[in-house]
Amino acid sequence: MTIKNTAENYGSIAKWFHWLTAVFFLASYCTVYYRHWFTEEKTPENWIALQLHLSVGISIAVIVTLRIIWRVINRVPDLEPGTSLEHGMAHVGHYSLYAIMIIMPVTGYIGTGVDTEFYMLFDIPKFESTQLFTTIVSDGLGMTFKEFEKPVDFIHKDIMGVWVVWLLIAGHASAALYHQFVKKDRTLSKMTNGK
Ligand code: HEM
Numbered sequence: 268m269t270i271k272n273t274a275e276n277y278g279s280i281a282k283w284f285h286w287l288t289a290v291f292f293l294a295s296y297c298t299v300y301y302r303h304w305f306t307e308e309k310t311p312e313n314w315i316a317l318q319l320h321l322s323v324g325i326s327i328a329v330i331v332t333l334r335i336i337w338r339v340i341n342r343v344p345d346l347e348p349g350t351s352l353e354h355g356m357a358h359v360g361h362y363s364l365y366a367i368m369i370i371m372p373v374t375g376y377i378g379t380g381v382d383t384e385f386y387m388l389f390d391i392p393k394f395e396s397t398q399l400f401t402t403i404v405s406d407g408l409g410m411t412f413k414e415f416e417k418p419v420d421f422i423h424k425d426i427m428g429v430w431v432v433w434l435l436i437a438g439h440a441s442a443a444l445y446h447q448f449v450k451k452d453r454t455l456s457k458m459t460n461g462k
């Protein structure tokens with residue numbers, strides 16, 4: 268397996284980025300819904316589940332930054348033969364997935380009113396304590412954190428988290444299975460064993 272992508276296959280680095288992101292997305296949902304469904308407010312478990320959600324989300328931000336740099340300096344494998352509509356949908360799908368990998372960590376971070384205890388190792392200050400918040404939100408928009416947090420949370424949770432993100436990922440994973448079992452082409456193997 269090569270490190271870089273080729274015309275036929277994703278290389279090992281792109282595969283690591285891809286599957287690591289998939290695991291972290293799953294972890295971001297498990298942590299936040301574990302908190303909602305299985306913990307009582309103001310208990311240590313509730314706090315730890317929240318902190319794990321924040322840490323996982325910030326990890327996704329780091330991974331997607333490195334992933335985008337790697338994609339820019341690397342070729343993308345060719346799509347399998349298909350109609351221009353299918354290819355167009357694949358491109359729109361992939362760019363939308365990149366968009367959620369950026370929008371979710373950003374809205375999560377700027378809309379959270381507590382510091383992130385990054386895997387309990389060190390603290391990352393909340394957005395409200397940063398100079399960027401003072402310059403853009405307090406001085407620029409003239410808003411308090413409470414006023415700013417509301418629409419940002421609405422995007423993070425009610426629009427993206429509850430609907431858009433998982434529907435996009437489900438559509439993407441279903442497309443991969445459609446290629447594997449209906450079209451029987453190499454789409455999934457490009458991202459797995461390369462055969
Ligand atoms: C790709 C990354 C992320 C995904 C997929 C994600 C997804 C979600 C989802 C599904 C929810 C629950 C929505 C609901 O109320 O039903 C949520 C809530 C939340 N997220 Fe994220 N999130 C991500 C990153 C982040 C980051 C980086 C932070 C902050 C540093 C953050 C902070 C929060 C907070 C504070 C809540 C509310 C927690 C609660 O209601 O228990 N998220 N997120």
Ligand code: HEM
Nearest residue numbers: 288289292338343346361364365436440443454455457458
């Ligand atoms: C079970 C889950 C998943 C499966 C089976 C899967 C499968 C695949 C496959 C087969 C490809 C190659 C498509 C092609 O070259 O035409 C791909 C690419 C891609 N996947 Fe996934 N994926 C999954 C989860 C995810 C998740 C959770 C994300 C992000 C939130 C994601 C984002 C992407 C992106 C952005 C690409 C395009 C990569 C590029 O060209 O830079 N995938 N996926």
